[in-house]
Amino acid sequence: MRLASAFLCLGLLFAAPFAEASTRYIVKNRRIEPNQPLAVALEEAGLPPEQTTALIAALEGVFDFRKSRVGDQFRLVIREGELDFFGYRQSAVDEWQVRRDGDKYIGSKRAIEVEKQVALVSLEINNSLYEAALAAGEDPIIGMVLADVFAWDIDFYRDVRKGDRARALVEKFVSKGRILRYGEVLAATYEGESVGSKRVFRYELPDGKASFFQEDGASARKAFLKSPLKYAHVTSGFGSRFHPVLQYVKAHNGVDYAASIGTPVWAVADGTVTVANNTGAGGNTVCLRHTNGFETCYLHLSKYGAGVRVGARVSQKQVIAYSGNTGRSTGPHLHYALKRGGRYVNPLNQNFPRTEPLPKHLMADFHAKIAPMAQQLDAVSVAAAGVGAQQ
Structure with a gap:
């Protein structure tokens, strides 16, 4: 709707030079329809x-x-039966x-x-990150940006509670x-009932790579993400359950997440692909081998990610597949399983260590660079506390 309004405004601008009483203009606004090449649309x-x-x-x-x-929009301005102007808008x-x-x-x-x-973005969560973003006048995509930053510590479906607060210093590209879009998150905090207080800062290392660190230099990254999906809720936990297809109690060696077909699935850790094929009951399946005897498997997929094949190396947060409804499945979902030393373990109660902290010789530079960002985050926090005290 906003794109259409913007295009209408452009139309008013286009119309101004064409208002000569002696010349006849016709303006036509159209959209590209499904299975409609541009030539046909014209x-x-x-x-x-x-x-x-x-043209x-x-x-x-x-x-x-x-x-x-x-959905692409185009505009034709016809003057005395001849094309005078054509505008095409994709975003x-x-x-x-x-122009003629x-x-x-x-x-x-x-x-x-x-x-x-x-800019600073402040969200108070009363229902969901999506609604919190709208209430703050932000694009809802900021929720996905924050989910990416805190993916090692917060499951943004299971861990979020009413009254949680998030703040972020983030790049915005504005026209x-x-x-238009959000850029890098430079610093962020999350204060939650179930996860406590989280505070991270983006810092560029000497090799040019950037990562997130806590204020004491500890890495924000962990060996494993909390979830293979940005947003999803668990529909079936780890342990014995009554199988909906087989109709008897059976061990459930993983967790099921509700996910519509085509939802991107992350690799929860760096690893090597050991399985990338249809496994029958599991449908399209990807399994990864990680360090320290860990393995993960992702079942019932609709399709595999680019370059995912047996023997390929994948990185944490790489999209390795898309959720689906293949194999022995009663509906679209992702089955996620974790093995440690060859035995299935509950992926929801694991406590993985953080990756390497910031080297000591970089701490002075790190603190100097994050100091102004920390002040801006704290200023928002103090302002919010002041408003609450007055009430």
């Missing part, structure tokens, strides 16, 4: 074939319309234009001014006052 909008050919030729090398997507920062110049058509990509800002 034809159905009433553009003659020769003008369609000229697409003007954008050769500028935009390949074979990459058109359902808030991706717009192309064709005498007997020729000239195509170009419209320049969109984008500004990078660093005309509208958030």
Whole structure:
């Protein structure tokens, strides 16, 4: 809806120069429909074939319309029966234009001014991160950004409680006052009833790689993530259960997460792929071998991630597959199993160690760089406490 409104505003801008009383203009706004190539869409909008050919030729090398997507918007301005202007919008920062110049058509990509800002985001959770983001006037995608930052310590379905608070110092890419996307999280805190207080800072190491560390230099990373999915709830825990298909009590050597088909599945730790095929009852399955005798398996998948095959190395947080409903399954979900020393263990009650802390010789530089970020986070906290005291 916001894209359509923005395009309407552009239409008003386009219309201003075309208001000459002696010239007849026709403006047509359309969207690309399913299974509709651009040429067909233009034809159905009433553009003659020769003008369609000229229009697409003007954008050769500028935009390949074979990459058109359902929902893309376009505008035709017809002057005295001839195409005078064509605008094509794919996103808030991706717009192309064709203008008539005498007997020729000239195509170009419209320049969109984008500004990078660093801003504080404060969320109070009363129901979900999604609703908390909306209430704060933020794009709900910020919830996924924070879930990524705290993935080693917080399961954002099981661990979140009403009244929890999150704050983040984050990059925002803005155009005309509208958030296009979030960039890097520079610092973040989470204060939760079940997880306590978490506070992390992004720091770039001498090799150019960035990671998150706690204020004392301890790594925010752990050997294993708390969950193979960013958002999902457990529908069946570890241990014996009545099997819904086999209709008898059977050991359940893992946990089941509710997940719609196509939900990205993370590798919970660095590892090597040992299984990447259909295992019958387990459906499409990926298993990984990790260090210290750990193995993980992910079952009932719809498809595998790029490059996932037996023998391939994968990294923590790499998308190794997509959840599905294959094998002996009563509905879309992910079955996740963890082995330690060849024996199944409950993945929900494991306490994995953190990775290597920040080297001591970097601590002075680290504290100097995070000091201003810590002050900004604390300023929000103090301000919020002051408002509460006045009430």
